[in-house]
Amino acid sequence: MPRVEIRFAGFGGQGIGLLGRLMGEAIALYMEEKNAIMTQSYGPESRGGASSSDVVIDEGEIAYPKATHYDYLVVMSEEAYHKYIPNLKEGGTLFVEENLVILDDHAKKAGKILKIPATKIAEEIGSSLYANIAMLGFFCANTDIVSEDALKKVIREKVKARFVKNNLIAFEKGKNYKG
Amino acid sequence: MTSELLKAEEHPSDVFLRPGRIPHIWCPGCSLGSVTNVIIQAIKQSGIDSKKIAIISGIGCTGRAAGYLNFDSFHTTHGRAIPFAIGLSVTDPERKVIVISGDGDLASIGGNHLIHGARRNADITVICVNNFQYGMTGGQVGPTSYEGQFQTTAPYGNVEHPFDLPGLAYSCGATFVARWTALDVRRMKETIIEAILHKGFSFVEILGSCPTTYGRRNQLREGLEILENFRKRTVLQHGADPTKTEISKDGPIIVGKFVEIKDKSTLTDNLLKVQRIAKATKSRGL
Amino acid sequence: MSKTIQKEEDRTVLTGEYFTTGNLAAAEGALAAGCKFFGGYPITPSSEIAEHMSYRLPQVGGHFLQFEDEIASIVSILGASWGGWKSMTATSGPGYSLMLENIGLGIMTETPCVIINVQRGGPSTGLPTLVGQQDIQQTRWGSHGDYEVIALAPNSVQECFDLVIVAFNYAEKYRLPVTLLMDETLGHMSEKLIIPKKDDIKIINRKKPKDDPSSHLPYKADEDLVPPMATAGEGYRVITTGLTHDERGYPVLDAETQEKLLRRLINKIKKNKDDIILLEEYKLKDAELIIISFGISARASKGAIELARKKGIKVGLLRLITIWPFADEHIEKLAEKVDNILVVEINSGQVTREVQRAVKGKANVHGVLKHGGTIHTPEEILSEIERRVK
Structure with missing residues (x-):
């Protein structure tokens, strides 16, 4: 497998950093022969504003840690979509939170567009906070980058104990969502 | 009982002074020699193992005291004796760390550390010898100079208001606060013994005589004149409200043991408590 | 019981x-x-x-x-x-x-x-x-x-x-x-x-004095120019001062004491440079152009080297793990092998000037510089590489 670059993007408070963190950890610690690096945008604000996180995956040593030409772009806000779509590789895969993003002609460069109402799914479980994990389940089901077991393992380890159950439900719903 | 003249090659305090360091650099008429002697007597009579004593100084005339004393002694940078003392003190709860420094060092450049050291109730003793100005650098005005005091950077008289050091230390959280003049050697010694045995932040201000750079610009040419002036103006008032002890040019000088609070937890107490909690806490991973 | x-x-x-x-x-x-x-x-x-x-x-x-x-x-x-x-x-x-x-x-x-x-x-x-x-x-x-x-x-x-x-x-x-x-x-x-x-895990602890506290000289160095260090409370009557001091730790404010003390403080690092300097050499053997870099910039440089080698340009990297003391001799030797050295760093040339000093004119040194806010992309470095080998 050659180098793969993923960018997750949305607004502050959606758990974009956690998405990258879980993905990176699942790959780095539990997917044999694969390395991963996670970096995230880091600004003075804690809530609101644009937020993004990158996961770079490779089999050998990863030299350059940041994502610049995305194989996968996962957008959970309109702003993020417009900001980052220019850096999606020609033929790359675009994951979209369909109720928060209206696509335009730029999306045509994507080889594949996968849409999910992640926030709505999350709200049905009880809180929009689970939207990121619903997206993660959806991403997992539609790519062959990371195993379901690895992701569930890190969710159990990294998410606060009292939120694990609902996050795993969100993950399942995302995973099973068919457009 | 007949008294006998002791014949000795050595002074009984020699063992507490670094061999070969005397004579000191202090001027004739300066009170730092007698204050240092009082500190030695106090340490001796406190009964504390001399290995457990550490002396920390900043920069300035008083700051030289650390280098003369034959304990673990640390001559640090200007103003920074207190954080050095805190770092050293927390490594051994039984260690007695004594800061000896001047008013310019502790209350001006080191003022932030003084107030935060007091706030933490850190387990250190701070002995501040106040000579109302910067002596070593040539008599510049300082944070304890009173209004109208003449110094090399106040040729028309000081235009600022002074810090009242006992009031400052107390209001920031010090749990032992006292003031004496350099003349009050017996009471000073008793207070310093109490201060170093006190748990928590103890602050002792000693009003010192500096004829060279303070006295001669302010009609107090000799060291003795400064002490005589202190004697005339001194009012003994144990338990005085330390927010009402400000020193002016000619007003009374209130001295005594002003504050002793015994039931406030100290920094070391609290750090050791945190260790107990932390050791019982499960690791949360990285 | x-x-x-x-x-x-x-x-x-x-x-x-x-x-x-x-x-x-x-x-x-x-x-x-x-x-x-x-x-x-x-x-x-x-x-x-x-x-x-x-x-x-x-x-x-x-x-x-x-x-x-x-x-x-x-x-x-x-x-x-x-x-x-x-x-x-x-x-x-x-x-x-x-x-x-x-x-x-x-x-x-x-x-x-x-x-x-x-x-x-x-x-x-x-x-x-x-x-x-x-x-x-x-x-x-x-x-x-x-x-x-x-x-x-x-x-x-x-x-x-x-x-x-x-x-x-x-x-x-x-x-x-x-x-x-x-x-x-x-x-x-x-x-x-x-x-x-x-x-x-290899751990080194400070040398402790073994002599009698009464005759102990706290700043008398061993052959490695480092004195053993007593700790407060051990009875050695530790003494420190920021003033120029002799072996006893006493302030002695004269030129002779200053000369002796500073020479030792400087030489204890200089003379032990070989022990202190850590470097990584990456694809240097056949390199026609050398990048010198450190920290995160060295990773961007490695990314650029991958891209360059795909294009047939033989580039290698010397990564400074120890920045100070500076690897003068090592860099001078490398400079004899190539015409051009690129220094990749996120500042206006702080290591570049050290490399320029160290090569003693034996190679041309060019900074690939940025002033902060983002790291170099491998492409940015590649374009500098291409400029220097054409």
């Missing part, structure tokens, strides 16, 4: 595999090195180190203190070090500036301790949340007076852990404050960290 004494669980070395940030790895490295005291002041992008130390140090019998400023922080760790505890602080540019006077005190009093500078863009408040590598020369020359320092620059999360331990070892061995030059990207990025078993 016999009583079973429950041995307290040793939590200093958390052996295992983790996916974590450079800042947390550095904090764990410090604990593994035996650090027991952290005095610090919050500053982006280093604060996670302080936060993690506040959580971890009390678990291992140490103390964390948040001070009123960076000046108190650095001074407190000097105090703790004389109490016999390995000690550390962490900061970023503005805080490092405030610490400099007392880093000088640490050098003069030969006090082992570690300072981590997670560099951000400057000058002044600059770019608090974004990367920079602009404190290289400040680390070398920032405190007043004349002295030698040791500074190390990790380039991965794993190295943040490993090099903090090396920093402590150097600090203890050579008795001085050692700086770890990290940067914002490294501090905040996550990758795999392997924490080895405690027994597999």
Whole structure:
């Protein structure tokens, strides 16, 4: 497998950093022969504003840690979509939170567009906070980058104990969502 | 009982002074020699193992005291004796760390550390010898100079208001606060013994005589004149409200043991408590 | 009745595999090195180190203190070090500036301790949340007076852990404050960290005096120019001063004493350069052009080397793991092999000028420079490579 670059993007408070963190950890610690690096945008604000996180995956040593030409772009806000779509590789895969993003002609460069109402799914479980994990389940089901077991393992380890159950439900719903 | 003249090659305090360091650099008429002697007597009579004593100084005339004393002694940078003392003190709860420094060092450049050291109730003793100005650098005005005091950077008289050091230390959280003049050697010694045995932040201000750079610009040419002036103006008032002890040019000088609070937890107490909690806490991973 | 004494669980070395940030790895490295005291002041992008130390140090019998400023922080760790505890602080540019006077005190009093500078863009408040590598020369020359320092620059999360331990070892061995030059990207990025078993970690502790306290000369050095170090409370009547001092530790303010003391303080680093300088050579054997870089910039450089080699351009990298003392001799030798050397760094040429000095005219040295806010992309470096080999 050659180098793969993923960018997750949305607004502050959606758990974009956690998405990258879980993905990176699942790959780095539990997917044999694969390395991963996670970096995230880091600004003075804690809530609101644009937020993004990158996961770079490779089999050998990863030299350059940041994502610049995305194989996968996962957008959970309109702003993020417009900001980052220019850096999606020609033929790359675009994951979209369909109720928060209206696509335009730029999306045509994507080889594949996968849409999910992640926030709505999350709200049905009880809180929009689970939207990121619903997206993660959806991403997992539609790519062959990371195993379901690895992701569930890190969710159990990294998410606060009292939120694990609902996050795993969100993950399942995302995973099973068919457009 | 007949008294006998002791014949000795050595002074009984020699063992507490670094061999070969005397004579000191202090001027004739300066009170730092007698204050240092009082500190030695106090340490001796406190009964504390001399290995457990550490002396920390900043920069300035008083700051030289650390280098003369034959304990673990640390001559640090200007103003920074207190954080050095805190770092050293927390490594051994039984260690007695004594800061000896001047008013310019502790209350001006080191003022932030003084107030935060007091706030933490850190387990250190701070002995501040106040000579109302910067002596070593040539008599510049300082944070304890009173209004109208003449110094090399106040040729028309000081235009600022002074810090009242006992009031400052107390209001920031010090749990032992006292003031004496350099003349009050017996009471000073008793207070310093109490201060170093006190748990928590103890602050002792000693009003010192500096004829060279303070006295001669302010009609107090000799060291003795400064002490005589202190004697005339001194009012003994144990338990005085330390927010009402400000020193002016000619007003009374209130001295005594002003504050002793015994039931406030100290920094070391609290750090050791945190260790107990932390050791019982499960690791949360990285 | 016999009583079973429950041995307290040793939590200093958390052996295992983790996916974590450079800042947390550095904090764990410090604990593994035996650090027991952290005095610090919050500053982006280093604060996670302080936060993690506040959580971890009390678990291992140490103390964390948040001070009123960076000046108190650095001074407190000097105090703790004389109490016999390995000690550390962490900061970023503005805080490092405030610490400099007392880093000088640490050098003069030969006090082992570690300072981590997670560099951000400057000058002044600059770019608090974004990367920079602009404190290289400040680390070398920032405190007043004349002295030698040791500074190390990790380039991965794993190295943040490993090099903090090396920093402590150097600090203890050579008795001085050692700086770890990290940067914002490294501090905040996550990758795999392997924490080895405690027994597999090499630890160096300061030499202790063995002579009689009554005749002990605290600043009389051994052959390696480093004096053994007593700790407060041991009966040696420890003495320190920032003033020029003789072997007894007494202030002696004359030219002769100054000459003797400074020569020793400088030479104890200079003469042990071979032990202190750590370098990584990457694809240098057949290289027609050499990149010299360090820290996160070295990773961007490796990315560029991959791209260049795909195009048939033979480029190699010399990565400075030890920045100070500078690898003069090594670089001069490399310069004999190539016409051009590129120096990739996120500042206006602070290492470039050192390389220019070191090559003694034997190669052309070109800086590939940025002023902070982002790291180089491999493409940016590649275009410089192509410009120099055409």
